[in-house]
Amino acid sequence: MSRHTNPAELNNLELDSWVDITQQFFETAKNVKHGNIVKLESLDLMEGTDAKEILNPALDTGLIEDESYDCDRDLTLDETVRVVANITSCLVTWLDSSSLPVTLFSCRYIEEILTRFSALLSSSTIVEKIFQVSNLQYSNKLDQSDSFTYRILRAYLIGVLNFTAFVLNIPVLKDEEDLNRVSMDLNIDLLLQFPQKDVADLVNSAYSLLEKRDDKNSKVLQLYFDILKRLQMLYPLSASVNQGDFQDTLFLHEATGFIDKLSEENDYIDSIPQIPHLFTRGIQKRKNNIFPPRPIKMHSFTICISYLHYLFDDLKLAMDVLCFQDAADLRNRLYIFGSKRNEKLPDQEHTSTHIVAALFLESILLRDGLILGAIPVSEFLKQDLSSLTAGESVVLSLLEDDKLTNDRAIKARASSLLQEMEKTYISWIQSFLQNPSKQRDFFLDSVVVWDTIQVTADDLETSLPDDYGLEDTFKSIQPDGSLSELPVMPLSSYVYYMKLDSMVQVVFRGIELEIYKPWEMYQMYWYGLYLLSTLESHIARMKDVAKYKLSKAEGESKDIWKKTLDHINFLIQETIVFKTLAQAQQYTWTILDNLKLLKLPKYNRTTPQLLYQLRMKPFSSVGIPQLPSIQHFQNFADEIAEGSLRFRTERERVQDICFRCSSAVRQLTTEVKTAASQLKKIHPSRGRFKADYERGVDQILRSSIGVAVFSTKVNKKIKDAEFVTQCLKENPSNQAYDVSLSRAQYHRFFRLRRLNI
Amino acid sequence: MISYKHLEFHPEKPTDNNEINQIIELVKVNLSEPYCIYTYRYFLNQCPQLCYIAYDDEKPKGQNIIAVSISKAETHQGVRVRGYLGMIAVDPAYRGKGIAKTLIDKSIDVMIDSYHCDEIVLETEVDNPQALNLYESFGFIRTRRLFRYYLNKNDAYRLVLPLTEKSTIRTYFL
Numbered sequence: 001m002s003r004h005t006n007p008a009e010l011n012n013l014e015l016d017s018w019v020d021i022t023q024q025f026f027e028t029a030k031n032v033k034h035g036n037i038v039k040l041e042s043l044d045l046m047e048g049t050d051a052k053e054i055l056n057p058a059l060d061t062g063l064i065e066d067e068s069y070d071c072d073r074d075l076t077l078d079e080t081v082r083v084v085a086n087i088t089s090c091l092v093t094w095l096d097s098s099s100l101p102v103t104l105f106s107c108r109y110i111e112e113i114l115t116r117f118s119a120l121l122s123s124s125t126i127v128e129k130i131f132q133v134s135n136l137q138y139s140n141k142l143d144q145s146d147s148f149t150y151r152i153l154r155a156y157l158i159g160v161l162n163f164t165a166f167v168l169n170i171p172v173l174k175d176e177e178d179l180n181r182v183s184m185d186l187n188i189d190l191l192l193q194f195p196q197k198d199v200a201d202l203v204n205s206a207y208s209l210l211e212k213r214d215d216k217n218s219k220v221l222q223l224y225f226d227i228l229k230r231l232q233m234l235y236p237l238s239a240s241v242n243q244g245d246f247q248d249t250l251f252l253h254e255a256t257g258f259i260d261k262l263s264e265e266n267d268y269i270d271s272i273p274q275i276p277h278l279f280t281r282g283i284q285k286r287k288n289n290i291f292p293p294r295p296i297k298m299h300s301f302t303i304c305i306s307y308l309h310y311l312f313d314d315l316k317l318a319m320d321v322l323c324f325q326d327a328a329d330l331r332n333r334l335y336i337f338g339s340k341r342n343e344k345l346p347d348q349e350h351t352s353t354h355i356v357a358a359l360f361l362e363s364i365l366l367r368d369g370l371i372l373g374a375i376p377v378s379e380f381l382k383q384d385l386s387s388l389t390a391g392e393s394v395v396l397s398l399l400e401d402d403k404l405t406n407d408r409a410i411k412a413r414a415s416s417l418l419q420e421m422e423k424t425y426i427s428w429i430q431s432f433l434q435n436p437s438k439q440r441d442f443f444l445d446s447v448v449v450w451d452t453i454q455v456t457a458d459d460l461e462t463s464l465p466d467d468y469g470l471e472d473t474f475k476s477i478q479p480d481g482s483l484s485e486l487p488v489m490p491l492s493s494y495v496y497y498m499k500l501d502s503m504v505q506v507v508f509r510g511i512e513l514e515i516y517k518p519w520e521m522y523q524m525y526w527y528g529l530y531l532l533s534t535l536e537s538h539i540a541r542m543k544d545v546a547k548y549k550l551s552k553a554e555g556e557s558k559d560i561w562k563k564t565l566d567h568i569n570f571l572i573q574e575t576i577v578f579k580t581l582a583q584a585q586q587y588t589w590t591i592l593d594n595l596k597l598l599k600l601p602k603y604n605r606t607t608p609q610l611l612y613q614l615r616m617k618p619f620s621s622v623g624i625p626q627l628p629s630i631q632h633f634q635n636f637a638d639e640i641a642e643g644s645l646r647f648r649t650e651r652e653r654v655q656d657i658c659f660r661c662s663s664a665v666r667q668l669t670t671e672v673k674t675a676a677s678q679l680k681k682i683h684p685s686r687g688r689f690k691a692d693y694e695r696g697v698d699q700i701l702r703s704s705i706g707v708a709v710f711s712t713k714v715n716k717k718i719k720d721a722e723f724v725t726q727c728l729k730e731n732p733s734n735q736a737y738d739v740s741l742s743r744a745q746y747h748r749f750f751r752l753r754r755l756n757i
Numbered sequence: 758m759i760s761y762k763h764l765e766f767h768p769e770k771p772t773d774n775n776e777i778n779q780i781i782e783l784v785k786v787n788l789s790e791p792y793c794i795y796t797y798r799y800f801l802n803q804c805p806q807l808c809y810i811a812y813d814d815e816k817p818k819g820q821n822i823i824a825v826s827i828s829k830a831e832t833h834q835g836v837r838v839r840g841y842l843g844m845i846a847v848d849p850a851y852r853g854k855g856i857a858k859t860l861i862d863k864s865i866d867v868m869i870d871s872y873h874c875d876e877i878v879l880e881t882e883v884d885n886p887q888a889l890n891l892y893e894s895f896g897f898i899r900t901r902r903l904f905r906y907y908l909n910k911n912d913a914y915r916l917v918l919p920l921t922e923k924s925t926i927r928t929y930f931l
């Protein structure tokens with residue numbers, strides 16, 4: 001029988017037809033020596049690795065000491081505040097990748113509610129009757145008494161459980177590390193089956209009781225209810241298909257105000273003692289549990305306050321994203337959403353937007369496979385295509401417009417291509433709604449997918465002129481000054497853009513996530529730079545198309561191409577800023593490399609060639625841009641050194657290389673400054689998204705200044721011949737020169753190296 | 758004197774439970790993740806040659822195991838042989854003497870010579886600089902960051918040491 005067999009199934013087992021082998025089992029087991037393994041050849045022990053070992057305190061939940069708690073005891077007002085504060089902490093801690101059993105369910109009242117409720121449900125036939133809040137059996141005392149504290153508590157607990165069930169039922173898939181759903185057979189979903197009005201009434205009537213009172217406790221409790229009530233306002237919104245509904249974020253601003261007020265009560269709340277045995281690990285022992293014993297997780301009051309801010313701030317951001325104007329605008333907003341990090345919270349620098357905000361946003365943005373539950377993704381993708389590469393190219397209407405062609409074969413090819421693109425476009429949207437590690441994984445996976453789609457798109461678009469007479473060209477001036485006519489290929493060009501952008505994201509997010517060691521950074525910035533240059537030339541081509549088409553367009557068509565051109569101008573400027581700073585970074589790594597300060601693995605058991613290939617594995621199968629070989633990198637490094645060959649000693653040669661690199665860094669960082677201020681001016685968003693974007697640009701500027709300062713410092717140091725000689729010694733005897741990476745305040749793609757000299 | 762030996766394991770002979778218990782105790786005290794008896798048995802049974810033990814020869818039998826590394830090797834997705842470093846622990850009194858380095862070195866030798874591994878893989882906590890330095894000094898590189906991978910909610914890095922070209926080829930199935 002599986003450990004998941006539920007009581008109903010148990011009744012269905014025909015126990016009469018089963019044979020009891022208990023006795024026989026014990027007899028046989030007597031022959032097994034203690035500690036020895038009995039195993040069939042055919043069996044793998046892998047299955048057993050999840051087993052819970054009896055009498056091992058780290059694994060046996062049976063060893064948890066179970067203290068009893070009387071759910072019918074009287075509660076003082078102070079104690080009520082204590083429970084409400086703890087429950088709120090448990091809620092935010094659960095949403096911080098903890099499980100329910102170590103947070104909310106560790107509260108005896110919650111366990112009691114859910115247990116009684118489940119039992120009542122299975123023993124009663126009058127289901128409708130149970131689904132009335134007033135019938136919820138909570139504790140004997142409460143059901144009969146009108147005690148003020150219990151009425152408050154009950155409303156708060158039901159309200160929080162209801163919100164918990166709401167979150168658990170948002171129809172978006174998330175992994176356990178993002179949202180833990182373990183519920184130990186306590187059927188929390190039942191809480192959703194109450195009419196929402198009943199829950200709201202319960203909460204409101206408790207709130208009115210509090211409003212009538214003047215004591216401090218009641219005022220504090222009221223603040224908690226104020227916050228809860230704002231959370232409840234998400235329920236109707238989450239079902240809305242009307243984009244206008246997301247404009248009203250007043251309730252979220254109000255919540256922020258209440259949280260601020262609550263934070264002033266820190267001393268009072270901290271002064272209320274904990275109630276013994278109310279929050280315990282006991283539930284891990286009493287209920288169906290397949291996990292090892294875990295300590296209770298409950299953030300402190302101050303951290304709870306920060307997490308409440310985190311939740312509401314990100315909900316605000318999610319609502320703002322939902323008010324996007326068009327596909328291009330959504331693109332800009334998603335980048336902001338996906339780039340938000342929570343550096344203010346302890347140990348959270350690698351977490352992105354709050355999980356509830358991400359769930360809420362995804363469930364509405366991609367409801368039922370439609371954008372905002374209303375616009376077919378194909379339509380929306382066309383907008384995105386238009387804003388980047390297609391303007392109003394004929395290929396966009398290939399499927400619908402029979403005047404262009406009514407050839408079935410071409411329509412089928414185009415339709416299957418667009419379907420592939422739609423699928424990848426959806427997961428591209430989803431990638432911004434993941435945690436930072438997964439964001440990189442999503443981009444990484446999409447590289448191969450876009451690459452494959454590009455082949456199909458190329459095939460289709462190259463066959464359009466000859467096979468179907470659908471010509472779409474533009475004229476552009478070539479580097480040699482000649483004017484040539486080239487095919488536009490908007491689909492292929494779009495896919496190529498998306499692929500290149502994903503490749504850039506994989507490399508730079510690797511830097512953010514500290515995937516690369518200092519000795520790899522030179523190489524990674526070099527490769528990142530190669531990708532950014534390829535991207536820049538591709539966007540330049542997109543720009544040529546848009547400029548040419550705009551020059552030929554008339555009427556409405558002119559507006560469309562003008563918009564495309566503006567969008568492209570922004571993208572190109574952004575790429576220039578990134579590229580220039582990446583180049584400056586690369587030179588600083590060149591300096592460190594030449595000074596032999598980037599320590600290679602000491603006991604290396606593999607080859608540089610294999611390490612390079614493994615590092616570049618995500619890109620190895622990409623058709624274009626083809627992965628450069630390690631030799632290319634070596635040649636590049638040699639070329640930089642070549643200018644310094646005329647020097648007599650190695651030290652002088654290295655000094656010269658470093659001087660040249662650091663003057664290049666100074667030049668480049670000046671360029672970053674100019675380019676970044678231009679970028680701020682042309683960022684297309686308005687309001688908060690413009691401000692958020694500008695903050696990101698400011699971080700770039702800070703990184704750029706950091707690089708400049710670093711190079712000035714190193715420049716001074718390099719003048720010291722003794723220092724350089726010491727660095728160049730085969731095995732630098734002292735470990736004093738140590739290169740590490742620092743993140744604080746800098747742009748996450750441009751961490752600064754710290755050289756401890 | 759420190760000596761090194763891999764675990765002897767004969768299916769027909771009962772194992773030396775004393776050694777196994779010492780190993781389990783050592784890992785239990787030094788690693789944050791709790792493992793059940795079957796996890797140890799799984800590794801030891803599967804690849805006893807890859808359970809490398811360091812002994813302090815001056816200590817009495819029964820208390821002489823001072824470090825252990827536990828690994829396995831198997832075919833991964835039918836295309837390459839992957840070594841996996843499962844656990845390593847050195848008694849705190851013996852740290853910083855190159856013992857972990859020797860254990861890993863020897864395990865890598867076995868993985869190459871006896872199992873013909875194409876790559877070696879492991880996961881370790883992002884905030885365990887000792888372990889990261891240890892592995893990275895052998896040439897392991899970080900390939901992925903795993904969000905909240907451990908029970909204690911810490912992120913992990915997946916580390917890989919490529920030994921043959923097979924480790925570096927990307928197809929849909931790898």
Ligand SMILES: CC(C)(COP(=O)(O)OP(=O)(O)OC[C@H]1O[C@@H](n2cnc3c(N)ncnc32)[C@H](O)[C@@H]1OP(=O)(O)O)[C@@H](O)C(=O)NCCC(=O)NCCS
Pocket residue numbers: 602787788843844845846847848851852853854855856857858859881885886887888890891892894
């Ligand atoms: C990690 C651990 C196994 C290292 O054992 P050790 O025998 O002390 O390590 P070694 O003396 O062989 O050192 C080898 C390399 O590891 C790294 N290292 C070891 N201790 C380190 C420390 N305190 N700080 C930084 N790096 C350290 C160094 O790179 C060192 O090479 P170096 O001395 O040439 O610089 C040991 O600290 C331990 O048991 N820790 C607890 C268990 C654990 O974390 N296991 C790994 C997770 S599976």
